[in-house]
Amino acid sequence: MRKQKKRNVSIHMDVSFFPFWEVKDSSPFPEKQSRCVNIEWHRFRFGQDQLLLATGLNNGRIKIWDVYTGKLLLNLVDHVEVVRDLTFAPDGSLILVSASRDKTLRVWDLKDDGNMMKVLQEHQNWVYSCAFSPDSSMLCSVGASKTVFLWNMDTYTMIRRLEGHHHDVVACDFSPDGALLATASYDTRVYVWDPHNGDILMEFGHLFPLPTPIFAGGANDRWVRAVSFSHDGLHVASLADDKMVRFWRIDEDCPVQVAPFSNGLCCAFSTDGSVLAAGTHDGSVYFWATPRQVPSLQHLCRMSIRRVMPIQEVQKRPVPSKVLEFLSYRV
Numbered sequence: 001m002r003k004q005k006k007r008n009v010s011i012h013m014d015v016s017f018f019p020f021w022e023v024k025d026s027s028p029f030p031e032k033q034s035r036c037v038n039i040e041w042h043r044f045r046f047g048q049d050q051l052l053l054a055t056g057l058n059n060g061r062i063k064i065w066d067v068y069t070g071k072l073l074l075n076l077v078d079h080v081e082v083v084r085d086l087t088f089a090p091d092g093s094l095i096l097v098s099a100s101r102d103k104t105l106r107v108w109d110l111k112d113d114g115n116m117m118k119v120l121q122e123h124q125n126w127v128y129s130c131a132f133s134p135d136s137s138m139l140c141s142v143g144a145s146k147t148v149f150l151w152n153m154d155t156y157t158m159i160r161r162l163e164g165h166h167h168d169v170v171a172c173d174f175s176p177d178g179a180l181l182a183t184a185s186y187d188t189r190v191y192v193w194d195p196h197n198g199d200i201l202m203e204f205g206h207l208f209p210l211p212t213p214i215f216a217g218g219a220n221d222r223w224v225r226a227v228s229f230s231h232d233g234l235h236v237a238s239l240a241d242d243k244m245v246r247f248w249r250i251d252e253d254c255p256v257q258v259a260p261f262s263n264g265l266c267c268a269f270s271t272d273g274s275v276l277a278a279g280t281h282d283g284s285v286y287f288w289a290t291p292r293q294v295p296s297l298q299h300l301c302r303m304s305i306r307r308v309m310p311i312q313e314v315q316k317r318p319v320p321s322k323v324l325e326f327l328s329y330r331v
Contacts, residue, residue: 050066050067050068051066051067051068052064052065052066052067052073052088052110053065053066053067054086054088054096055086056082056083056084056085056086056098056100057082057083058082058083060077060078060079060080060081060082060083060100060102061075061076061077061079061083062075062076062077062079062083062086062096062098062108063075063076064076064096064110064114074110074113074114075114076096076098076108076114076116078106078116079098079100079102079104079106080100080102081100081101081102082100082101083098083099083100084099084100084101084126084127084128084129085098085099085127085128085129085130086098086099087130087131087132087139088132089132089136089153090132090134090135090136091135091136093111093136094109094110094111095107095108095109095110095136095153096108096109096110097130097132097139098130099127099128099129099130099141099143100126100127101126101127103121103123103124103125103126103127103143104119104120104121104123104127105119105120105123105127105130105139105141105151106118106119106120107119107120107156118156120139120141120151120156120158122149122158123141123143123147123149124145124147125143125144125145125147126143126144126168127141127142127143128142128143128144128168128169128170128171129141129142129143129169129170129171129172130142130172131172131173131174132153132174133174133178133195134174134176134177134178134307135178135307136153137152137153137154138150138151138152138153138159138174138178138195139151139153140172140174140181140183140195141172142169142170142171142172142183143168143169144168145168146163146165146166146167146168146169146185147161147169148161148162148163148164148165148169148172148183148193149161149162150162150181150195160198162181162183162193162195162198163198164191164193164200165183165185165187165189165191166185166187166213166216166217167185167186167187167216167217167218167223168185168186169183169184169185169186170184170185170186170223170224170225170226171183171184171224171225171226171227171266172184172227173227173228173229174195174229175229175233176229176231176232176233176303177233177302177303177304177306177307178195178306178307179194179195179196179303179306179307179310179311179329180192180193180194180195180201180229180233180250180329181193181194181195182227182228182229182236183227184224184225184226184227184238185224186220186223186224187211187213187216187217187220187224188205188206188207188210188211188216188220188222188223188224188240189203189204189205189206189210189216189224190203190204190206190224190227190236190238190248191203191204192204192236192250192329194311194328194329196310196311196312197311197312201328201329201330202250202329204236204238204246204248204253204255206222206224206238206240206242206244206246207220207222207242221241221242222240222241222242223240223241224238224239224240224241225239225240225241225264225265225266226238226239226264226265226266226267226278227239227267228267228268228269228276229269230269230273230290231269231271231272231273232273232293232295233250233295233299233303234249234250234293234295234299235247235248235249235250235256235273235290235291235293236248236250237267237269237276237290238267239261239264239265239266239267239278240264241264243260243261243262244258244259244260244261245258245259245260245261245264245267245276245278245288246258247276247290247291250329251331256291257290257291259288261278261286262280263280263281263282264278264279264280265278265279265280265281266278266279267279269290273290273292274289274290274292275287275288275289275290276288276290298326302326302327302329305327306327311328314327314328315328
């Protein structure tokens with residue numbers, strides 16, 4: 001979970017009782033009493049140093065916790081199936097998006113007492129995962145039936161569907177500059193896309209030779225379960241059912257490091273990129289030291305440019321073709 005600026009809630013209720021006197025009429029009413037409830041509502045005020053944790057449950061509920069105190073702050077109710085994934089907007093707005101087996105994504109505003117503000121409904125089957133772009137302007141959601149959707153989070157409309165996978169897509173993650181999007185699928189592949197035009201830039205295979213679409217679309221013992229970008233933007237980690245965790249460089253076809261790992265379910269890099277944490281189906285968590293490399297000055301410049309400039313804007317600049325290819329992550 002990301003560190004956010006949070007707020008707390010208190011509800012104060014003053015309850016008083018007033019008699020209801022009989023009405024002067026030919027048939028008098030008996031004396032009654034009615035409860036008058038005066039409710040004073042205070043919005044959540046999260047502390048500056050609070051750290052929030054969001055958890056999704058099998059019954060569709062979402063719970064928001066204070067990590068330091070263990071206190072339950074909010075209980076969000078609207079999904080009718082298992083909540084598969086949760087992601088906070090990186091801009092500190094306290095917008096939370098949830099992905100569920102009920103075929104929907106739901107957008108929650110924790111600053112508005114956790115109110116559910118939008119339902120995204122283009123998926124026709126289970127939604128497995130979702131991820132915000134670093135600037136919070138775009139959301140990726142992936143699910144069953146080969147689906148990869150990109151959403152505009154200002155208008156809550158779908159931008160495009162990315163076509164290429166041959167099986168359920170179960171995980172996604174943006175690069176730190178937002179120029180790349182990695183998706184993991186049961187088709188044995190991790191694709192790295194340009195989310196701004198839908199092009200596939202890289203393909204990391206977990207079965208060699210790469211299976212045909214028919215074989216990749218079935219049981220193949222190489223289902224890729226998770227994918228995560230490192231914070232330097234140079235490496236991608238993946239977990240697959242072949243009992244391996246792999247580390248890839250974005251400019252190489254083969255993994256730079258492989259380690260044995262069974263029952264992998266999810267993974268994430270530490271903030272400084274030095275450690276990868278991975279969770280398993282049985283609830284265990286494992287940690288690995290990651291490949292370390294000092295990013296080149298060219299790569300750092302590329303990330304700085306692509307943080308503020310999508311590929312369409314880059315292509316308008318009068319730069320040499322080799323520079324354009326580099327800025328487009330094509331070399």
